[in-house]
């Protein structure tokens with residue numbers, strides 16, 4: 001009817017030929033042979049295009065529009081599609097955690113994601129996990145990775161952590177790199193990972209896509225997006241412990257996690273319950289943090305700029321030199337020590353723990369919250385949910401780093417201990433008594449590390465950022481056009 005509609009070829013999900021004008025109901029599959037058969041006939045081609053439509057808050061939906069054109073133009077479109085979709089996945093290995101978040105992983109995948117994959121002509125091999133670490137071990141030892149163009153993780157941050165542990169490990173073994181050594185340069189993983197959010201925090205999905213919406217994630221996988229991601233390796237005395245891509249948190253977030261693990265039955269609300277409890281408990285921990293500041297990078301953790309799709313993050317990593325600068329050391333009493341390798345934006349805090357952190361710049365933002373009053377800590381926490389700067393407080397300091405170490409006070413070297421031997425021995429006896437009498441209410445000596453939602457077994461750690469070690473089926477958060485129509489009533 002002469003209405004004009006344009007769709008970028010890169011955002012087409014599928015093309016369906018419509019029935020021919022003579023009424024025959026035979027459906028074409030768009031193959032070259034069928035099209036050649038019609039050559040010479042003077043008929044116009046009607047076809048329906050399924051494409052990506054942008055909705056509010058970075059959500060994507062599937063929309064469709066029907067075009068008509070000459071056979072030659074249609075042929076040209078198919079050719080264009082063929083060329084521009086070379087980076088799209090055709091075979092995917094899917095892992096579903098049926099127990100993540102509100103236990104909806106299987107339903108979300110079957111109802112919202114699988115039909116889209118079928119429509120886009122993607123074939124899948126689906127594994128519903130039967131126990132914790134099933135996906136990790138399958139990837140490490142069994143999975144025939146050559147058969148696939150990507151891995152899909154249906155679950156939360158913990159499930160994603162399983163997937164990267166399996167994939168990074170497997171890649172190092174295949175490339176002859178020792179994954180245990182803290183000094184080795186790790187080999188990047190070639191398979192991309194897609195995250196279908198079905199967990200409790202889903203911050204890796206939220207911070208790399210802009211929303212935690214299964215359909216949006218499925219569409220980013222279908223169009224073959226690619227977003228590199230930094231990975232931290234965590235070691236204790238040269239022994240490998242874990243990888244982290246979002247939050248490594250000691251003190252407050254470590255305690256929230258330890259407390260919340262016992263309340264898994266509560267679902268995602270366990271974090272709010274334990275968060276309130278740990279806020280009231282108000283423990284602080286003593287220790288030494290040393291770090292290697294990042295040099296030659298674009299930006300600081302206090303910037304107003306944000307990590308956005310196709311912007312500075314990608315080339316800032318490529319152009320800055322590996323810094324061999326001076327280590328700096330800070331000793332003190334901390335309510336929290338957090339390292340955020342990405343913003344850690346999530347529905348609880350849409351700007352995240354470190355709003356200016358980058359997904360792929362080869363650095364992590366080290367946030368130190370020194371001992372302060374409950375009132376001041378609350379001010380800091382509240383600012384995670386407002387426009388105010390959560391770092392603009394006297395008891396907070398933040399550094400962009402490439403590497404850092406933490407040593408809790410009671411693990412410090414002998415010479416350090418000799419300095420305050422007397423006080424220290426009193427404390428050790430005291431903390432022993434407190435373990436026996438947990439009701440006495442005095443502060444414990446140690447917290448634990450929250451490593452992407454998993455508890456670490458050691459408190460003294462050495463952390464190193466491996467820039468762009470893995471890739472996601474994502475493109476980073478897209479800058480919203482200023483003219484965005486916020487009243488767009490996109491069905492959700």
Ligand SMILES: CCCCCCCCCCCCC/C=C/[C@@H](O)[C@H](CO)NC(=O)CCCCCCCCCCCCCCC
Nearest residue numbers: 157201203246247271275276279344349381382384452453
């Ligand atoms: C007063 C409101 C303050 C709201 C402050 C919100 C800050 C939230 C920042 C969230 C950062 C999440 C980082 C992501 C970590 C993930 O790798 C990990 C695995 O999924 N998730 C958690 O550890 C889950 C961590 C969840 C932590 C929730 C903390 C909730 C704090 C509540 C404090 C209440 C004080 C109220 C006083 C009246």
Ligand SMILES: Nc1ncnc2c1ncn2[C@@H]1O[C@H](COP(=O)(O)OP(=O)(O)OP(=O)(O)O)[C@@H](O)[C@H]1O
Nearest residue numbers: 100101129130131155156157158159199200201202
């Ligand atoms: N079949 C299974 N049975 C029990 N646990 C599993 C199974 N599959 C995976 N897991 C484990 O479940 C844990 C939690 O999973 P997941 O991260 O998906 O959800 P969550 O913890 O609710 O969300 P988030 O990590 O976003 O806070 C992970 O540590 C994972 O190892």
Ligand SMILES: [Ca+2]
Nearest residue numbers: 230341358363
């Ligand atoms: Ca980073």
